[in-house]
Amino acid sequence: MSKSRIYWTLQIVGWTGLMMYEFVVYSAQFGLEADTFLWSVINIFLAIGLTHVYRLIVRRWNWSMLPLPRLAFRVSVSVLILGSVMSFINIPVDREIIAHDLANQPFVFWGYISGWCKNMLTWVLAYTVYHYVEQTRLTELEKIMLKTSMREAEAKVLRSQLNPHFTFNALNSIRALVSENPMKAQQSITQLSNILRNSLLADRRKTVELREELKTVEDYLELEKVRYEERLDYQIQADPKVLYWQVPPMMLQTLVENGIKHGVSKLPKGGKLVVLASLEDNALLIRISNTGCLGTTDSGGVGLLNTAERLSILYGKEAYFKIFQEQENTVCAEIRIPTLSDGLQRYNGETPLRSEVV
Template sequence: MKIITGISTYWKIQFIGWITASLYWGLSAFLSGNFIWKLGIADLILDIFIGITLTHIYRNFALKKGWNKLNLKRLVPKIALSILILSLLYMFLIVSKLYLVRLLVLKNATVSFITFFKAAQLQVFITGTRLMSIWVLAYHLYHYSRLKIETIKENARLSIIIKEAQLNNLSAQLNPHFFFNSLNNIKFLVLENPDSARRAIDLLSELLRNSLNNNIMRLVSINDEINLVKDYLELEKIRFEERLQIKIETSIDLSKYSILPLSIQTLVENAIKHGIEKRKMGGFIMIKVDEENNFIKISVKNSGNISQEIKTSGIGLNNLKERLLLQYNGNAFFDIKEMEDETVLATILIPSK
């Protein structure tokens, strides 16, 4: 049993294929009524041996010459010539086998080998051509498909490596951007409210710890991202006081869904920098997360206008667009637009399944 299970797939196919072909010919002879058991058994064994020997020699030769790596244009002529040679060899060996077996078993030499060969050669050659064509084409088709599959796998692997490198590069850009924005906030607090600055430094250390940890992972839960945003908004609230109103609404279980690290955070930073900060009376930021048509919809609405700076050189938003494109292969969407009531609405849609 161990010997059978240890046989390679190639040899299993060889034995099964040639045994099946030989049994078919034996069955045909049996049904014709001219079947002799000794001849049938001898033909069966020798047919299997000849078929396996010829094809195995060809396989070793093709592997040695590297034919399995050739393109079709270079391979086809070699296959055609090989089939012709294999068919001629098959014809000579099978005809010789038929003559010798009948000579030894029936002990009947009424015709010479040349006469017997001339009578049987055409039929055996046609049979050999058919068999060798099937075997050689199937063999090379198998290896050609394997080569294509390996090429596709390798291309996919390289694509993943490139994508990961791009995502890591974008994330590396994002952390300094987030860090400098936060330090800039504390700078204002140190000058205006030293007591609040201490709380701001605590918040910043927590923010940086969370952002650095999250940045190690490809995705984080939306719940973790929202908690990060809450800490950031608390830091901003210390600076803006009553000039900043905050509202967060969610209608789904945030822990069940994942998102790119610092994605909502980027929208909130953008809302503060280009919206609230530039308005004397400040304004509001409203964050809403819900599910809509098999997408998780994340919207950040804030007081303000879309400036030319955002359209042309917004590092955070451009970074976010690229990361969404890479991570979700074009199946995620990002949009930012100015509303009629001097508000800006930024929306992220990511697949929920």
Template sequence: MQVFQYALAVFVLGILISHGFRAVILRFGWIDKPFESVAVFFFAGILICATVYSFLLTCISMISTHDQDATFNDFWLRSFSQQMVFMSFWAVIYFLWHYVEESRNSQVRQLKLEATVRTLELKTIKSQLNPHFIFNALNSIRALVDENPQRARTAITELSNILRNSMQADKAETVSLENELSIVKDYLALENIRFEERLKVRYDIDPETLELPIPPLMLQTLVENAIKHGISREIKGGEILISSHVHDMQHEISIRNTGQIVENLNGSGIGLASTRQRLELLFANRASFEIYNLDTQMVMATVRMPLL
């Protein structure tokens, strides 16, 4: 019976003292501070709790045993060493649990923050792109209104297709290559109004890549760049070759066009900058983009993305 009473006292006092210690920790915010700044208070708290715990247990033990030969110091010293181990173990477990939980919550918050920032950045980039190519398309249609009304009506239909696909693209981080190609073909049909025989377009598309995801409006942006900085500067116009293949477990899209890079296009312009930004946001360092003079007459822009 005495053993049961003593065990019950150990259990009840342990709960009361550990909860009291926890209340002090929370009250002074020790768990929210660097451990080195609260280490002294931490160990002082363990010492005080162990002292109080062992004193109360010693009193209970002396009363329950009625052992006249046993001294208070004998009970207290034995109990104190045990309670120091117990309270130290409890405090270490408590702090470790808190730090692990806080670390996990911090990682979750960081991931949510990064996802939010990435979404906002993507929306900002796409909001810059849409007016850019719409403006060029409207210029092409304007030239037809008087001289060829029928073709102008067809061009308006093509522009509406671009706008419809663009609005849908704004809702997703990626679209299929097939969907992007439909926008590009409508865009090139509009540009053909301006350039007529000066613009020739060829496609080299692996059918197996049509369902692969790419950033929305990326291909259209690169084609527009090829026309603006390449074809439009050539008196006789030129050719654009759009290719899509899979090499070494990467989806490789290339746009080859007549022209030459006569300025530093690698870091300038909304179109090229947005291409790099979106690739970085979506694929980190697993994707790449480069543009360079292929020879003395052609420019090559190449995008490589991992297969998802």
């Protein structure tokens, strides 16, 4: 049933029940009269009409958005007006009651008005409170939707980032390979195209499977291997149970790039980078460790800040990212991602990503 039908049903049933109850009480005291029944019916339509006008005013001027003190003042004035209108219309009909009670109750007139005001107050409070709560709920929902849209826009920007310096360096390395090792140059071009394709698609997807992300990381490290040669050793290991886990696209590549740029590349003899993905406490734990010191690895760039922000956008407080000095000459970036997809259920026993040590 629609809200409009519910409203009119409650209006008709509520006011009819109240007026018929008062008609029965009146008839028991003063006798059954046809005119009294007719006025009871008239009062039903009159009460419905007056309260409906109040409803239209509330909706027209959006009273539910007012601060509570201002709303309370308007409700009080409205109740007084509605009760007074009903009273003055019904005074000619109820003159016998007023005449009977006037001798013993000097303030019977105001008591008469207050009786109608109580009836109107019950309806006005019920409708106003409902409308106020409903409007507040819709406002909060709109805020949530707006915040979600803003965070999604931010996430798209964060997902689509790719260091242009890497592309430039990769192309220079491939150019050197064209004459020295054409087969390797062809393989490197394929790897670079895979990375660029994933970068272009990143802003269209919130998450990707871990195995796809690790493949991008592997292509990236292979291209960097062409540049740094024996100065770079790397290793990738992943528990087969987490290969289908959903992770933000290009996030690991950003962290791996940070480890090489601010760690391995700064050492004359180079160093080693290790990527480990495992399942711990029903959550995906990714550790990226590289040779270097935290003072040089943690550059404070947007890459590390974006990683924490992206995890917060997608997973909330259940996820975390931290970077710390694990050993004297080893920096570790650690990511924890809670269950977001059916990664564990989709695990079908495939062999894990090839563990490679170069």
